[in-house]
Amino acid sequence: MLFQHLFWFYSHPAVYIMILPAMGVDQRARRGVLPQAGVRLQLRRVRERRRSPCSGFLVWGHHMFVAGMSVYAALIFSILSFLVAMPSAVKVFNWTATMYRDRFRGQTPMLYAIGFIGLFTIGGLTGLFLAAVGLDVHVTDTYFIVAHFHYIMVGGTIMGYLGGLHYWWPKISGRLYNEIARARSAPAIIFVGFNLTFFPQFILGYLGMPRRYHAYPPEFQVLNVLSSAGASILGVGYLLPMIYLMWSLRYGRIAGSNPWGAVGLEWTTTSPPPTENFAETPIVTWEAYDYSAPVEHHVA
Numbered sequence: 001m002l003f004q005h006l007f008w009f010y011s012h013p014a015v016y017i018m019i020l021p022a023m024g025v026d027q028r029a030r031r032g033v034l035p036q037a038g039v040r041l042q043l044r045r046v047r048e049r050r051r052s053p054c055s056g057f058l059v060w061g062h063h064m065f066v067a068g069m070s071v072y073a074a075l076i077f078s079i080l081s082f083l084v085a086m087p088s089a090v091k092v093f094n095w096t097a098t099m100y101r102d103r104f105r106g107q108t109p110m111l112y113a114i115g116f117i118g119l120f121t122i123g124g125l126t127g128l129f130l131a132a133v134g135l136d137v138h139v140t141d142t143y144f145i146v147a148h149f150h151y152i153m154v155g156g157t158i159m160g161y162l163g164g165l166h167y168w169w170p171k172i173s174g175r176l177y178n179e180i181a182r183a184r185s186a187p188a189i190i191f192v193g194f195n196l197t198f199f200p201q202f203i204l205g206y207l208g209m210p211r212r213y214h215a216y217p218p219e220f221q222v223l224n225v226l227s228s229a230g231a232s233i234l235g236v237g238y239l240l241p242m243i244y245l246m247w248s249l250r251y252g253r254i255a256g257s258n259p260w261g262a263v264g265l266e267w268t269t270t271s272p273p274p275t276e277n278f279a280e281t282p283i284v285t286w287e288a289y290d291y292s293a294p295v296e297h298h299v300a
Contacts, residue, residue, distance in 0.1 A: 010059035022160025055084040081131035111164030111187040123151030144205025147198040175252030182244040190237035196230025
C-alpha cells in the first residue's frame with residue numbers, strides 16, 4: 001500500500017511534466033494567446049498555469065479507490081481530481097479563443113496543434129469520469145484506463161511534439177519538407193488512426209474488459225479488431241513524417257531564415273543557425289506575438 005502511494009504521488013504529476021512542454025511547443029496562430037477582449041481570461045490563464053503542477057501532486061489517490069482507501073479519503077481525492085481539471089479546461093478555452101477567426105494558412109504544424117487540442121480534450125473529459133468514485137471503481141484496471149492514458153500521453157503529447165518538430169524543422173535542417181503532398185496528410189492519418197485505435201477501448205473498458213489479459217470474450221471481438229486496424233493506420237501515420245523529413249534533408253528546398261513569417265527570435269538568424277546563434281547580440285523591441293510589422297523591422 002505504501003509503495004502504491006509513493007508511486008502515484010510521483011507518477012500522476014509526471015503526466016503533467018511530460019505534457020506541459022507539448023502545450024507550449026507550438027504557436028502558429030498569427031496573433032496573441034487571446035484577443036484583447038479576453039484579457040481577464042488571460043490573467044486567469046497565468047494563475048491556472050501555476051496552479052496545475054501544484055494541484056497535480058494532490059490527486060494521486062484517485063488511482064487507489066479500490067486499494068482499501070477509506071470513503072472519506074476517496075471523497076477528498078475525488079473533489080481534488082475534479083478541481084485539477086479546471087486549469088486544463090481554461091487552457092483549452094484559451095487555445096480555442098486564440099484560433100477563433102484567425103486566418104491561419106492550414107500549415108502542417110497548425111494541423112498537428114489542432115489534432116493535439118482534440119485528442120487532449122477527449123483525454124481530459126474522460127479524466128472526469130475517473131474522478132467520480134463510483135465510475136472509477138467500475139472501470140479500474142479495464143481498457144478504459146488504457147484509452148484515457150493514451151489520449152493524454154500519446155494523442156496529446158506526441159501530437160504536440162510532432163507539431164513542434166514540423167514547425168522548427170526548417171530551422172533545424174535548413175530545408176523544407178514537401179508540405180502539400182505528404183506532410184498535411186500525416187496529421188489527418190494519425191488523428192483518424194489514433195481515434196480508431198483507442199476510442200473503442202473506452203467502450204470495451206466500460207463493458208468490463210480487463211487490461212493485461214491475453215484473451216477476451218467473443219462479444220468483444222469487433223471492437224478489438226477495430227482497435228487493431230486503427231493501430232495499423234496509426235503506424236502508417238507515424239512512419240510518414242520519418243520518411244518525408246529524411247527525404248527533405250537531401251532533396252528539400254532551401255528554407256531561408258523565416259519560411260513561416262513568424263516573429264520568434266529564432267527566425268531572425270540563418271537556418272540552420274551558426275554555432276553562436278547570432279553574429280551580434282540582437283536587441284528585442286517587439287512583443288512575443290506582434291505581427292504588426294515584419295520581423296526585420298524589429299531587430300536592432
